[in-house]
Amino acid sequence: MIKLYGHELSGNSYKAKLMLSLLSLDYEWIKVDLMVGAHKQPEFLELNSFGQVPLLVDGNTVLADAQAILVYLARQYGGERWLPLEPLPLAQVMRWLSTTAGEIRQGPESARLYHLFKTTSINIERANQKSEFILTQLNNHLGNREWLELGHPTIADVAVFPYVALAPDGNINLENYPNILSWIDRIKHLPGFVGMIGIEEPLTV
Numbered sequence: 001m002i003k004l005y006g007h008e009l010s011g012n013s014y015k016a017k018l019m020l021s022l023l024s025l026d027y028e029w030i031k032v033d034l035m036v037g038a039h040k041q042p043e044f045l046e047l048n049s050f051g052q053v054p055l056l057v058d059g060n061t062v063l064a065d066a067q068a069i070l071v072y073l074a075r076q077y078g079g080e081r082w083l084p085l086e087p088l089p090l091a092q093v094m095r096w097l098s099t100t101a102g103e104i105r106q107g108p109e110s111a112r113l114y115h116l117f118k119t120t121s122i123n124i125e126r127a128n129q130k131s132e133f134i135l136t137q138l139n140n141h142l143g144n145r146e147w148l149e150l151g152h153p154t155i156a157d158v159a160v161f162p163y164v165a166l167a168p169d170g171n172i173n174l175e176n177y178p179n180i181l182s183w184i185d186r187i188k189h190l191p192g193f194v195g196m197i198g199i200e201e202p203l204t205v
Contacts, residue, residue, distance in 0.1 A: 002027035005047070005055040007034045009116075011109065011162035012066035013054040014196040019073050019158050022192040023082075067097045070155040082155050092149040096156035099134070100163075107131035109163040111170025131172050135180065138164065142179035146186060153190060161187050166198045 004020065004027050006013025020027050032039050032053050039051045048055045048064040056063045056072070063072055074083035084090050107130030113119040114127060138160070141148070148156040165184050167174055174181055187193065188202045195201040 003030055003057040004028070005030045005032050005057070006053040007032055009197060010034070010053055011112075011166055011196075014199075015066050015158055015162045016054040016056060016069045016073075017196075018162070018194060019070050019155065021194045022153075022158070022190060023073060023077050024192055025073070025077060067101060067159055070097070070159055074155045081152065082158075084150065084154075089150055093154050093156045096148050097159050100159040103130060103134040103137075104160060104163050107134045108167040108170055108172055111172055112163065112166055113170075115171050116169045127170070128172070131167065131170070135164070135167070135172070135174070135177050139177040139179045142183050146183070153187070157183075157187060162196075162199070169198050 002020065002025060004013070004016055006016065006029070008031070017029070032055075034053065039048075039053060045051055047057070047062060050064060052064060054064070054066055054069060056069045058072075058076070061072070063069055071083060083093060107127055110122050110127040111124065111131055114122040114124045145151070147153055148160060161184070164174075164180060165187075174184075185202070188195075188199075193201065
């Protein structure tokens with residue numbers, strides 16, 4: 001069985017968990033308690049020398065990094081719908097994985113770390129500026145489309161979604177970004193969607 005090492009407050013752990021659920025894959029969740037430094041202990045460092053979550057173990061495959069895990073799961077279990085192979089569509093999806101590791105990390109993710117986890121080494125003014133920039137770009141991009149690329153959900157949406165949806169944890173109000181709010185709601189209604197602390201699952205009628 002697939003094993004996923006992570007922490008329940010980690011947006012990066014969550015995106016791997018979300019992808020597993022969207023693909024209807026069974027897996028074992030193994031908590032790595034970041035609050036007590038379990039990710040820096042020798043037994044975990046043997047699996048991931050970077051000392052980070054998430055970490056995916058699938059048979060003999062041991063894979064770190066949330067974006068890399070999304071790529072692996074999509075190609076191994078999801079077919080071309082979640083990650084196409086044609087050059088241009090593939091590039092369009094991969095662009096958003098880069099944005100996730102760049103502007104979103106520097107913006108909403110950093111603001112969340114500052115406010116929720118009291119990471120005072122973060123320049124909160126810069127994080128707020130980065131957040132406004134990328135959220136404006138994302139809101140404009142979603143002005144004439146339902147999904148980030150290709151007209152249907154891909155790992156681009158799964159990669160970008162967690163830390164954007166968790167922006168309120170970083171004292172970032174999403175009310176000025178109606179297209180983002182509509183996109184968040186669409187993701188929450190995908191078959192197999194699961195939430196996390198800070199991202200509620202939609203009510204079922």
